[in-house]
Amino acid sequence: MTSPKITNKQTEILTLIFQFRFLNRTQIQQLLNHKDPKTINTWLKDLTEKQFLNRIYENTIGANTKPAIYYAGINAIRYYKSLGQDNNPYLKKLYRDNERSQSFIDEQIFIADICLDFLEINAKGEINYTFETAAGVTSNPLYSFMEDLSPQLIFTKESKAEFKQYILVQLDSVSPKYMIKKRLKNYIEFFFTNEWEENTNKSFPTILFTCQTMTLMIYAKRTMKGLLNDYQEPEDFDAWFSTNDKIREQGISAEIWE
Known part of the structure; x- marks a missing residue:
């Protein structure tokens, strides 16, 4: 199966997600040392729509002031495997990240x-x-x-x-x-x-x-x-x-x- 096309900067985001597992939008922007939050949001929206990332966001009063949190989607895991990570035990954990507790x-x-x-x-x-x-x-x-x-x-x-x-x-x-x-x-x-x-x-x-x-x-x-x-x-x-x-x-x- 061919993965959807993404940019080099979006690939950097996937690398960060692999490294940290869960990151919010603000952290991703800081780690990329990028000044424009609108551009970051555009990249993240595209990655989410293409199933490279999953998104956690509460659209309720109070909670909606917090930045969205992102973690690896199915296409990100396929991307990591394409880099020779097939036998990495860490990848097996990523498949269950949608079940992780808020504490985790x-x-x-x-x-x-x-x-x-x-x-x-x-x-x-x-x-x-x-x-x-x-x-x-x-x-x-x-x-x-x-x-x-x-x-x-x-x-x-x-x-x-x-x-x-x-x-x-x-x-x-x-x-x-x-x-x-x-x-x-x-x-x-x-x-x-x-x-x-x-x-x-x-x-x-x-x-x-x-x-x-x-x-x-x-x-x-x-x-x-x-x-x-x-x-x-x-x-x-x-x-x-x-x-x-x-x-x-x-x-x-x-x-x-x-």
Whole structure:
């Protein structure tokens, strides 16, 4: 089956959707560094009509002031396959994105906002951030050893004085407490495998856990403290916690981590 024709700029939008999974119109415009929202809307409307994108938009009072959210449609998935992604396990997840919860969608939008913050900092020239989203981690053979950990973001902060790597993990309030505890424990056990060092030739990164609520953060911090005690307080394991709201308000690089 021949896919409908699209422009190079529209192809860039599909690449962004692959990278971030869910993006709103404002984020797409910022990531493309494009000044004209009308042009962006024209491209998005065309991609939606041609089934490259699906659109989430509420046309009710209050909700209709929020930008529409876009995710991969059937022709986008076919396009990704045409690029040699047939065996990429990430593609299988995209088929079910029309069933995702609002909480899941919000998480993806949140990650995109963090990456936009990185790009804004990069533009100032003193610090440079590079990052891999969940799509990159799943698709990149370098990170195949992390398949069961499902981090939302791996990023590097580099300046003249510093080179530091981080793994960002989102903890959501929907998950039962035993699953939160298991996820925290998985990262401690991952530390002891030395797989990161063996595969990347870099020191083990700092783990940043973002929590949807303050209540969840308090529970996660207390649970991590108990787990680290069980593992005899490993010296080089570095984990920090913050809330999504603090990151939105002050930025991921602010002094908000506990």
